[in-house]
Amino acid sequence: MNLFFSFSALVILILLAVIGVEAVKLEFLFGVIIPYVAIAFFLIGIIYKVIYWARSPVPFRITTTAGQQKSLPWIKNSKLESPNTTLGVIGRMLLEVLLFRSLFRNTKAELKKGPKLVYGSSRYLWLAALAFHWAFLIIVLRHFRYFSEPIPAFVPFLQNLDGFLQIGLPILYITNVLIVVALTYLFFRRLFDPKLKYFSLASDYFPLLLLLGIALTGILMRYFTKVDIVSVKEMAVGLFSFQPVVPEGIGVMFYLHLFLVSVLLAYFPFSKLMHFAGVFLSPTRNLANNNRMKRHVNPWNAPVRIHTYEEYEDEFRDVMKASGLPLEKE
């Protein structure tokens, strides 16, 4: 049901764009208005979400560590897995953001014949996730040949690196293969494991299918159906410089690609894709494990009314004196 819902949503979106551009000729709507609205949703939505998250106090350092914490000088501590300094935390965050350190620890439980419960490491998820995210980043950066004029130096560098194999013409990009393979794996992983399938929601399937749709329309455009990319760049530069133009005859595949990207951008702040911002705000990753070295006061602690002994003595001085009790101050 969840899968059916996600898949039909994607099909409806594709039909919307194809009919809208091909039959109703709404190029301006699909090429200008929807992208702008989507970008507004994306920017405002993400800022809103991050500020909303930042309003939650983190009263205590949640130290889920994977290494020896700093204690006695003769016990060797793990500086990256259980950092107690800001530098260590930055290192841990870099490992997490760039290499998905905690996903690398992923394990799985399997029921083998016997019956015997077997635990083991499961690194395919990590591998596919890493392949997808890096391929996606490189593909986005490669798109700056459409977005910018003059084209920044990193674009030809990435193109040469990515097209290193020089297969076919237009040259096959390694990331184009990687992103499709990785997304396909991530999608079928949810279908073929009954446990995963049981708790996979529409919000798990839909982003994967949407990203796959974006990747495939892009690949179709580059290698098969072809679009007029000079007009595409004219349009992209127009959009980013707030002078939108809609050149004639770009081809429906481009509008489909752009529409799916717009949907992704608009959907982003409401989806699980917000882990992009959330990873930076993970209390278990971004707080140093220094609970035993520094005092962390709960920010919502109510002020406690204290009645010290001196105040007590002042209050009952006369009575205490009369009954002969010893006093600190006469």
Next chain:
Amino acid sequence: MYDSGKIIIGIIIFIALFTFPTWYLFTSGEAAPMPDLVYPENEDQKECVYSAEYMRASHMDLLNEWRDIVVREGKRTFTTTAGKKFEMSMTNTCLGCHSNKAQFCDQCHNYLEVNPYCWDCHVDPSQLENQ
């Protein structure tokens, strides 16, 4: 809001990166010069092997196909849908009409940072004359 300093720095970095195309376009000077192609003048050079629309989108596929046919099969004659015959040669046929690489090929290729490896082997005839 807690840790507002760090959160605001993070949000500013995010906005700066996401809006890179816009502020880059505004700070990098003049607007993008559109490709300005110079087409052959002579009457007998008005007709290409395929329509302009097809060539604009798929000339690289055609060149790739020609290369394979010439190098691997040794065939050199290409017949257009109109029945006209051409030699399958980039240097002689394509560059025979579109003689100025800088004002034809490079216009779009530079605009979109396309670096075809045609020129690893082929020479630009207009460059030869200059030398």
